[in-house]
Amino acid sequence: MPEQTADPSDLRGACAQCFGLCCVALPFAASADFALDKPAGKPCPNLQGDHRCGIHADLRKKGFTGCTVYDCFGAGQKVSQVTFGGQDWRTGSKERARQMFDVFPVVRQLHELLWYLTEALGLPAARPVHPELRRALAETERLTRQTPQELAALDVAAHRQQVNVLLLRTSELARSGAAGGKGGKKGKGKGKDRRGADLIGARLRGADLRGASLRGAYLIAADLTGADLRDADMIGADLRDADLTDADLTGAFFLTQPQLNAARGSTGTRLPESVTRPTHWTAAG
Template identity: 80%
Template structure:
């Protein structure tokens, strides 16, 4: 069971208060997800002068599916408005632009940790580690408020490792009473696996590769899905009630239906029912 959920609203991208950082700072390669190659620090050709996407309503049709599954967890507006005080990369000094692009991925990682820590604190079964989780949450938030120089020098991997110890313990506590807690699929290669109707209650699917797997009608209640690769995973009519550490980008990359049951921390992707 969960305690009263915390507010995760600030950990979603707010494009109106961002300078299109994901469209500039990040690189991508021509593939099924992107229609062209783009280097890091180079603006996407679809980015307008007002930092808005010129084909936002047609991204999937134009070959930019990768953009539709991405979420910065609120890092874009944090870097744009807090770290750099509202000075955008187009009008500010060139050095500020370079630093902004370097810092954005760092803050994005920290904000993803904030998402997981915030959700962990809603899990009543994890009460024994709530004090440690709160301290980690406060420490991670403080790190996001660092100067550009501090953020650029931050060893994010080391901090992630420290937080992951707590998230692992949280997972163990949350899944302890689940009937399927013995299903250890951590990091498993389940690409294209036929798991239709599978009983995966309380399963450990941390970092599992579920690309194009068939999970139609599967029972994933109370499963740990942190880092699971759900690209093109078929979640039609699956039950993910109570599944935790599932993020919106993971869900956006999957396929599902109106019958897919979801935890309250995420929303049903529009493309699941829009036919695109």
């Protein structure tokens, strides 16, 4: 029987079915990522009356790079169309608007977990924990369909911790058979453990990171040109401005589209099928 997974289309942002929640509920500060300050609960000045962005095609040019690397994992349309039954925050009471803005970040975290759990169920090496993963997936999906009041009161951090135990086990199983290097020999056990490592600006050109755990690693502005990242665990790795030109991420797992969108790469960068090549990437020079 096929594994029970979430529909991938439900775990990607569909702005046409959302009421611009990420443009209102979330705060941002003037920085390299955003051109101005905006508090939580206040609409971005670029948000139009139809909930569309007025500068969507020019976000990077206008200083809103942060918007281009964000993905709600489908939480926006879930909150807009399911949790609140298609009721717009603009036309309802202030209390309903406040509820929507409070619930949106919670559902976003749950949908991110659904993304990881769904990917984990697609990893053959993780078959020993597939029953537990299926139960966690079903429970997480159930939580996303609670009432606004229940969602607002949910201890989402505790649920994330429970799911993370399974994702760690999945990582160990998936990396245990990773090859030991570009020569193709099988490694003994899992690859290098770089969890939470400070690799900001690191020179990792051509590095052998196959089967490595890069969970939560800081790879900001790291040079990963031509690096071998096959079968690596990329969950939570900070890839902002990291250079992935000609890097090989084939089989890398728990890699999300926002992570890639924040990085630099080329047409020679090899990617897993779960993500797409960012449009701002250019061919290697």
